[in-house]
Amino acid sequence: MELLKQLKKMQKEFQENLENLKTRILVCGGTGCISCGCKQILDKLKEELLINFLDDKFRLIETGCHGLCEKGPIVIIYPEKTFYCNVQVEDIKELVERQLINGEKVERLLYKNQISGRDIYSYEDINFYRKQQKLVLSNCGEINPESIEAYISKGGYQAVGNVLTKMKPQEVIDEVKNSGLRGRGGGGFLTGLKWQLARDSIGVKKYVICNADEGDPGAFMDESILVGDPHKVIEGMIIAAYSIGSDQGYIYVRAEYPLAIKRLEKAIDQAKQYGFLGKEMFGEVFSFNIEIKVGAGAFVCGEETALIASIEGKRGMPRSKPPFPAEEGLWGKPTNINNVETYANIPIIINRGAEFFRSIGTKGSKGTKVFSLTGKIENTGLVEVPMGISMKEIIYDIGGGVPNNRKFKAVQIGGPSGGCLTEEKLDLPVDYDSLLQVGAIMGSGGLVVMDEDNCMVDMARFFLNFTVEESCGKCTPCSEGTRRMLEILEKIVNGRAKIEDLDQLENLAKTIKDTALCGLGQAAPNPILSTLKYFRHEYEEHIKYKKCVAGVCNALVKYYITDDCKGCTKCMNVCAVDAINGQVRSRHIIDADKCIRCGACRKICSFDAIIKT
Structure with a gap:
């Protein structure tokens, strides 16, 4: 109880220190903004604040991802919450002089309304943010993710303190059950029920695992949470461990997330220093530690039994279930596995109550x-x-x-x-x-x-090719069946398929869905089945008429030079196979037999005279 009082005292002190500052300057330090040069912007801001003797008046904070990656690097100045986007190093001197010294806005760096074109000053008035409801991401883009003090100032570790000093393990599980939280990793299994199964399983030793092996193309949710608010995930894991009776946790994160790994390592060290991890936390008998396990990036290790095998030092391959990990998981012991976002929801449920969480969402999907x-x-x-x-x-x-x-x-x-x-x-x-x-x-x-410029057959081929490359090879339906589907898709996009191939593709997809060993294999045919359901006509056009309306499948595309051609010879000079002929200032012609359909001529044409048919 004494540590809980100290925690509330620290929170009050950190908040007061923050409020005493005249201005905060937040620079988005998410992965996207880092790639656009936010580190150089931070350095330049530090330099300009020192030059103008402002370094003791303004707090410069590198945050996690603020969300609007399209407009990075992002700089937000409080208390007005002025939102500057696409900021470059050369803009910093003007920004400091005009905004921080003279109190003027730098209009050219403000966000522009997409319809009216008018300047928007506060990020809260941007449509991108207005319809959002940030709970899990409430601290991302708002605090320094490498500062445990910043997390505590936002109420961090209060949930752990209350759970360890005021609630019994079963009461915590009941609260999670009542919230209706479902796992955010994809399956949507009820989190409270999963915890209950792990708690009820017989075993002196139990484990808690955070699945941060996010591998879907185009997905970066878990990485952004870990980079922007790692302590929230750690706090959720501690609560889960207390609930099921575990003293050891692992965060399994892919090696392609070096910034997430770095910030997790720092967050774990800080939590140990403050007594939130280790022995007899908050003066209670309960003890818990967390280790990071770095995965090699195999997509199949997102499946929980394959992930467990990888932690154990084995090849990441799934096994049949039951028994489920809650009964026999890591090293044969009862194990609870949730993904990053699921754990990040737990402190919210404890602090604000199950009823609050249930008030958001639909009947079967809360939060x-x-x-x-x-x-x-x-x-x-x-x-x-x-x-x-x-x-x-x-x-x-x-x-x-x-x-x-x-x-x-x-x-x-x-x-x-x-x-x-x-x-x-x-x-x-x-x-x-x-x-x-x-x-x-x-x-x-x-x-x-x-x-409209996307070909749905090519899209299905893209995702299936990814699955084929990532298949662990353990079961025949996935390792061989997906390859046969990919072969059919290759025939379709290259104009060599027959209409009966479409029936074979669909039958294969349904068979694999019913017979693959793990959830990843069973879901592999989904892009095929959904595109066949809604875009079957595109498949048929590829097969019957040897035509790709989107102009994506090169084997079914022909390039044609229209009368808009001015005979500038740019296309002829760039063609690698000498497929373009013509005289200067006369319309050129493409030899379809020689053309390899690389598109280089179309890209370089200044008159939009080259079209795909």
């Missing part, structure tokens, strides 16, 4: 969900929305719609294990049960938007 928005969309980035919001709201109100006046075609949800939704399905509420009814799944939360 919020974090999504990554990628593909053909204006605002790529990270969003958190209440369950039950429509896909149309996510894509158009938050995402800003499809750029360049192109027509929306479909959105792939759930990555290689998911399915696509067409325009007719965009009013569907986004929750676990509604998506299943139309042949899609929530997955971990990756959304890839496609427009």
Whole structure:
């Protein structure tokens, strides 16, 4: 109880110190903004603050991802919450002089409304943020993720303190059950029920694992949470460990996330120093420690039994279930596995109550969900929305719609294990049960938007090729069946398929879905089945008419030079196979037999005179 009092005292002190500062300058330090040069921007800001004797008046904070990755690097200045986007190093001197010294806005760096073009000053007035409800991401983009003091100032570790000093393990599980939280890793299994199974399993030694092996193409939700708010995940794991009776936890994170690993290591060290990890936490008998296990990046290790095998030092391959990990998991001991976002929801449920959490979402899907928005969309980035919001709201109100006046075609949800939704399905509420009814799944939360220039056959081939490469090879339906499906798709996009191949493709997909060993193998045919359901006509056009309307499948595309050609010879000079002929200032001609359809001529043409047919 004494440590809990100290925690509340620390929180008050940290908040007061923050409030005493005149201004905070937040620089997004998410992976996307780092790649765009946020570190150099931070260095330049430090330099300019020193030069102008402002370093003791303003606190400069590198945060986690703020969400609107499309507009990075992002700088936000408090207390006005002035939102500056696409900031470059050369802009910093002007920003400091005008905003921090003279109190003026730098208009050219402000966010512009996509319809009216008017300047928007506060990030809270940007449509991208207005329809979001940030719970899991509440600290991301707001605090320094490498400071445990910053996390405590936001109420961090209060949930652990209350759980260890005021609640029995079963009471915690009951609260999680009552919240209706379902696992955010893709399956949507009830979290409280999973914890109950682990608690009820017989065993002196039990384990808690955080699955941070996020591998879906276009998905970066878990990575952003770990980079922006690692302590929230650690706190959720501690609560889970106390509930099931575990003293050891592991965070399994892929090697491709070096920044997440770095911040997790620092967060774990800080938590130990403050007594939130280790022996007799908060003066109680309970003890818990966490280790990081770095995975080599195998997609199959996202499956929980394959992940367990990898931690044990074995090849990452799934096993048949039952027994489930809650009964026999890591080294044969009862083990609870949840993903990053699931654990990050736990402190929210404890601090604000199960009823609060249940008040958000739909009947069968409670709370919020974090999504990554990628593909053909204006605002790529990270969003958190209440369950039950429509896909149309996510894509158009938050995402800003499809750029360049192109027509929306479909959105792939759930990555290689998911399915696509067409325009007719965009009013569907986004929750676990509604998506299943139309042949899609929530997955971990990756959304890839496609427009009329995307070929759905090629899209299915892309995801299936990923699955083939990542298959562990343990079961024949997945290792061999997916290869046979890929061979059929290759025949289709190369104009060599027959219409009966389409029936074979569909039969194979259904068979693999019913017979593969693990969930990843069973879900591998989903992109095939959903595109066949909604875009069968595209498959038939490829087979019957040897035509790809989107102009993506090169073997079915021909390049043609129109009368708009001015005979500048640029295309002729860039052609690697001498397939273009013509005289200067005369329309050129492409030899279809020689053309390898690389598209180099089309890219270099200054007059848009080269088209695909």
